[in-house]
Amino acid sequence: MTVSRSTSSAIVQMSKVEFAWPGQSKPVISIDHFTIAAGERVFLRGPSGSGKTTLLSLVSAVLMAQRGTIEVAGVDLHNLDGRHRDRFRADTIGLVFQQFNLLPFLSVAENIELPCRFSSNRRARATQAGLSLREETTRLLERMKLAGDTLERSVMQLSVGQQQRVAVARALIGQPALIIADEPTSALDRDSQQAFTSLLFEEVAAANSSLLFVSHDETLAKGFDRCVDLGEINSASTSLIGELH
Numbered sequence: 241m242t243v244s245r246s247t248s249s250a251i252v253q254m255s256k257v258e259f260a261w262p263g264q265s266k267p268v269i270s271i272d273h274f275t276i277a278a279g280e281r282v283f284l285r286g287p288s289g290s291g292k293t294t295l296l297s298l299v300s301a302v303l304m305a306q307r308g309t310i311e312v313a314g315v316d317l318h319n320l321d322g323r324h325r326d327r328f329r330a331d332t333i334g335l336v337f338q339q340f341n342l343l344p345f346l347s348v349a350e351n352i353e354l355p356c357r358f359s360s361n362r363r364a365r366a367t368q369a370g371l372s373l374r375e376e377t378t379r380l381l382e383r384m385k386l387a388g389d390t391l392e393r394s395v396m397q398l399s400v401g402q403q404q405r406v407a408v409a410r411a412l413i414g415q416p417a418l419i420i421a422d423e424p425t426s427a428l429d430r431d432s433q434q435a436f437t438s439l440l441f442e443e444v445a446a447a448n449s450s451l452l453f454v455s456h457d458e459t460l461a462k463g464f465d466r467c468v469d470l471g472e473i474n475s476a477s478t479s480l481i482g483e484l485h
């Protein structure tokens with residue numbers, strides 16, 4: 241299957257996108273137009289239940305919109321079948337989930353290196369500076385302020401905050417074009433949160449990646465190129481929020 245890419249410099253381009261959960265008559269996402277430029281760091285905020293995680297799932301091709309077009313790194317997600325979608329996601333997107341989704345039967349190092357098992361491109365980029373994959377994993381782990389002896393431990397032996405940092409290292413490995421992070425600092429204390437976002441910015445800049453970062457906590461928006469309120473771009477959220485109150 242040949243994946244055709246547009247020549248746009250945007251990393252994410254959404255046009256007339258609608259998504260409703262199965263069995264729901266009203267869409268939870270209805271976005272006329274939304275773009276993230278290559279290299280841009282976007283902070284996305286919105287109340288609980290407004291559709292932030294749903295939007296991230298659409299951009300990462302975990303969910304497919306019923307209407308409209310979503311292009312990521314120049315690829316129209318609708319043109320990919322399931323298998324190519326998984327490959328494309330592994331190549332292009334680093335994901336940090338709210339629940340981390342670390343695999344309990346793998347060590348810390350194996351969890352971090354997981355995207356490189358699914359994507360040879362990620363693996364090639366992870367080792368392009370002349371480091372072995374394990375050396376790059378160790379470097380990322382140290383950047384995340386986790387001691388070297390954590391590498392071979394089970395993720396189940398780590399604190400929640402440490403697991404969160406492992407999840408971020410896994411998203412960063414192999415320099416994906418887009419990092420998507422859903423509440424990535426929720427398990428950290430206030431001081432650690434600010435230090436953590438600074439660190440994330442440095443690694444995202446070094447990898448030349450774009451960042452789409454979701455949080456309830458607006459104090460974290462400092463330093464982002466743009467702060468977007470989901471309600472401003474999602475015409476579905478007006479009626480949804482009305483229902484929540």
Ligand SMILES: Nc1ncnc2c1ncn2[C@@H]1O[C@H](COP(=O)(O)OP(=O)(O)OP(=O)(O)O)[C@@H](O)[C@H]1O
Pocket residue numbers: 261262268286287288289290291292293294295
């Ligand atoms: N798997 C699902 N099936 C059906 N409806 C869902 C599903 N996941 C989410 N929803 C609904 O979609 C809406 C948006 O949920 P979503 O998780 O995207 O919001 P959110 O803004 O990320 O919330 P939070 O900040 O609490 O994580 C909610 O009304 C929710 O009930």
